[in-house]
Structures are given as C-alpha cells and as structure tokens.
Amino acid sequence: MTPTPTLAIVGAGVIGISWARLAREHGWTVTITDPRPDLADIVTAEFGDDEKVRATDDLADAVRDADIVQENGPERLPIKQQLFAEIGAAAPANAVLATSSSSITSSEIGVDLDADVAARLLVGHPFNPPELMPLVEVLPGERTAPATTDRAVELYRALDREPVVIRRELPGFVANRLQAAISREARYLVQEGVVSPADLDTILQNSLGLRWATIGLFEGNVLGGGPGGIAQLLAGVGAQTGGIEPGVPATDPASMRRLVDAVEETYGSGEEVYETLARRRDRRTRAVLAALAAVDG
Template identity: 40%
Template sequence: MTASELPRTVAVIGTGVIGNGWIARALAAGCRVTAFDLDPTAAERTRAFVARAWPALERLGLADNADQHALTFVDSLAAAVEGAELIQENVPERLEIKRATLAELDALAAPEVVIGSSTSGIKPSDLQSACTKAPGRVIVAHPFNPVYLLPLVELVGGEHTSPAVTERAKAQYAAMGMRPLVVRREIEGHVADRLMEALWREALHLVNDGVATTEEVDAAVVYGCGLRWSLMGTFLTFHLAGGDGGMRHMLHQFGPALKLPWTKLEAPELTEELIDKVADGCEHQAAGRSVAELETRRDAFLTELLELTQKYWPEAEGLQSRI
C-alpha cells in the first residue's frame, strides 16, 4: 500500500478498549487522531493506554512519523470528524445507540469519507438504515482485541455499499497495518466471531458438565489446536490431517464423525453455579496478577508470535489479492 492511502487524520468515536486500540494503531501508523467520548476522564485513560501499548508497537515497527502524542480530544462529533479521512465508531454494542450515532456522523462527514463500525455482530444494513446522506459508506470494520497488535479487520458492506467503497476502506485499513478480510455477504457475527462463539459455547458446556476446568480447556487450546491455528487456520490444519491425500481424504475418512453428537452448539443455561465455576477458574488462572499485568504478558507474547508467523507465512503478504 502506498502512503497516499493512509488516512492522514482518523476520527475515533468512543474510547473504550476497542476505541483506544484503534487510536494506538493509527498513531503507530503515523496518523493524527481526533477522539470523542462522553466520559470526562477519557483523555487521561486513553493517553495512559497508548503509553502502555507503545513498547509493543515499537518492537513491531513504527512509521517514521509515528507520534503517540498526535492525539486530540474534542468535545463534539462535529469537531471530531472535521478533516478526518477515516472515521471509526466504537460506541456500546446496542443497535439503537449505534444507529443514532452513525446517522449523526453520516450527516456531519463529507460523503466520500468511510465510516467504519467496530460492531462484533450487527449487520451493516441495519447500521445504515437511519443514514440519509451517504449510507453506503457506513460499513462494518470489526477488529480484534488488542487492536493495536492483531491485524485482522473484517470489512462488511451493507445493501447501499458499492464495491468502490469497500476497496477504499480496504486500502485505508491495510495502510494502517491491518489485514482486511472482506466478508462476502452480511451475516450476524460476521466470520471470526461466529467461529470463536462456537468454541466458547462448547467450552462452557465442558466446564458446566464437569469434564474440564477453565484452565484445562485453555491448555487444550494453547498447547494443541491453537498452536497450529496460529499459522494454518482451520482448513489447512485439517488438510494436513489427511496425509498425502489432503483434505479430500480427510473428509472421506473422518467426515462421518461430524454427524456424531460430540458437540453442543447451543450455549448452556448461564446459572449462578456456572458463573461461579467460570469466574473462579479464571481468577485461579490469573494467580493474583492484575488485568494490566496479564495484558503486558499477552502483548509480549503476541509481538513474538506475530514475528514468527510472518517469518513462516510470507505468502500472507499476497492474501489481500485473494480475498
């Protein structure tokens, strides 16, 4: 991607964990950021967040003009979007709040400016429904926590979105170091969250039924499938499981087992007993470490893992052209 595709100014609306992650990533890419949040303590929280994230970003590589202080908090949506070349919305995951916020952003921003919503599950056509100026530029741009390290962003257009808007968004997010995945058609939960939710529901059943503790479930992922998934994903992992015959042989040999009742895709009832099991298990795993300490440990691991993944998966550089 060329420097011209990098948005010079990014407006970030809502500065919770995800919004702050977008801010850190944009600053590291050399963008200026204008931010808006109703919380009067937001600016202080955000600047502390960016300072904590900066060492990991430095290790991965900053843009020549990256500046963690190129951040301005403003007191209105109008001030936030003025001059912005990309807008990222991160307000609470409630359709009525997002719809109203996006309608206001659509009315304020120049019609060619892409407005991405970080929603993890709402379809873009529903987000666009109250917009009257340029609804097609309102799209889903769903990242993953921590946004400043994990590169995937799912881009989903709605009924009013043209291919040109999607291509513009794809270029802008890629210029910020993201790996855009253009989802072929809109669906609740998009792609990655639907996969993670399936595993999450099954994990809750295993804990609820006394088959495994939270620590044992996590160990099964960390030391088993997770290691392979970080390089190959789901399908290529199973392709290797078929030996020389690849996926075709694997499906013929093991495919019938998919009909066996091994999994329970509906979530178990969230009883107080299950909540206690899960919460107590996680607190035991945390072993007295604060969330901030665990985040620092996570970031150190992810930076090394990203470096390793890039070393062994150089063909990922060409992924954009195949999506």
C-alpha cells in the same frame, strides 16, 4: 491515499484507544472524541504531548477532516444510528464511515440514513486489541457503495491489518461465530467435569491454537489427509469425528455462577489481574507475530 491519513476515533474505550495507538504507530493523524469527562486525561496519559493526536468532546469537530471514522460506541442499535446520523452530516463526503460493532450490521444502522451516508457506511470489526490482532472483518451493508468497501480495505491494509470482506451480513459475522461455537463446547466440557478451565486452555494453546496461528482450518484439513488431501481426511477420521454431537452448556444462573467461580479461581479477577493478563497476552502475541514475520520474511 493521502500521505498521512487521518483517523477519527469515536468512543475512547479499550477498542478505540487501541485503534488510535495502531494509527499513530503508522504515522497517521488521530482525533479522538467521547462524551466522557476524563477524555483529555485519558488521551494525555496514552499519547502525552503528541501533536498528531487531538481530543475533543465535539463529534462534528472530530470527524470533519477524517479519511476514515472508526466508531467504537456502545453495542446498542439506537445509539449507533444516532451517532452515524451526526457523523454522516459532518464527515467529508469521501470519508469511510466504519463501526467496530461485533454484532450489529451496517444495514441495520443505516436503514434510515440519507443515501449518501449509507453508501459510505460499513462494519470494520476488529479482534481485540486491534493494534495487535491483524484481522478486520469488513462487512458492507445493503446500501454500501462498492467503492467504500474498496477504500476501507485499502486503509486497513495501510495499517498492516488483514481485512477480509464478508460476503453476507449475518449475526456475529464470522470470527465471533467460530469463537462462540468453541466457547459453547468449552463451557459444556467444564460444566460436565470433563476438564478444568486451566486444562482446557492448555489443550487449546498446545493444539488448535498453535496450529491455527500458522495455518487455517481448511489448510489443516488438506494436510490432515496426507497426500490424499481433504477428501482422504473426510472419508477417514473425519467420518467419525464429524458425527460427534456438540454439547449444550447449562445456562441457568446457578450453573453459570459455578462456571464463573471456576474460571475466577483459576485466573482471578479485578483491575490488577486484568492488567497483568493483558500485558502477558500482548507480550506473547507480539512474539508470535514477530516469529511468523521472521519466518515468512
């Protein structure tokens, strides 16, 4: 790895700027590109006169010296296909070409790309915000070279992320599929009047959320079974809870509107609310990460 890697950010939205902050925290050089007319103002507001951060509206110029390109554009397949055709033509031959896509696979994006470009293309899906959340799901496509996957893992680890290589492409990958399953049940429980949005969040924070911040699901299963491990758990309480049918939330407009109203009544909405909640989330997330680092250090 080069002493000071260069990250090219394509798309200066919330995810892209967060990636940029993470890279600068680790001493990397960052180039940010986006067609939005206020790009220079956004970058200046975030990074001031930092000489290692550069903004440009020229995509080819942005990626020409990159060790890794992290694309954060709209979640639209034709847009990503066009972007990576341009990125692949301009980026160095050894650069990793990554998309932050949360649902579109690199096989879909790279289906018509030249072989050498497709070989360098993969998904590097972060959890939001990537500067705080350690996970990066790394999904190579059908045409991705193994060396590209290895290089991507190396670069993400250099940013102190936790890259996990996903073995098979499927919609939603892994983290979002798990989140979607929990979210569906949560919406069902609120719609059925079983629990309020605030109480459901309290339950998650003080049970599964706290547990999963320290150990994983299957590790929790091992502990849940006592000395008998997961086999004991599955034969006991697991035999009962495993048969519970998941709820199916209503998706008609009226039901969805009631759900939105209930959540907004609890937490509010708008720019000021967003900023307040984001600051609280970031503060508490940093505290959890610091506590875990101190305990494991």
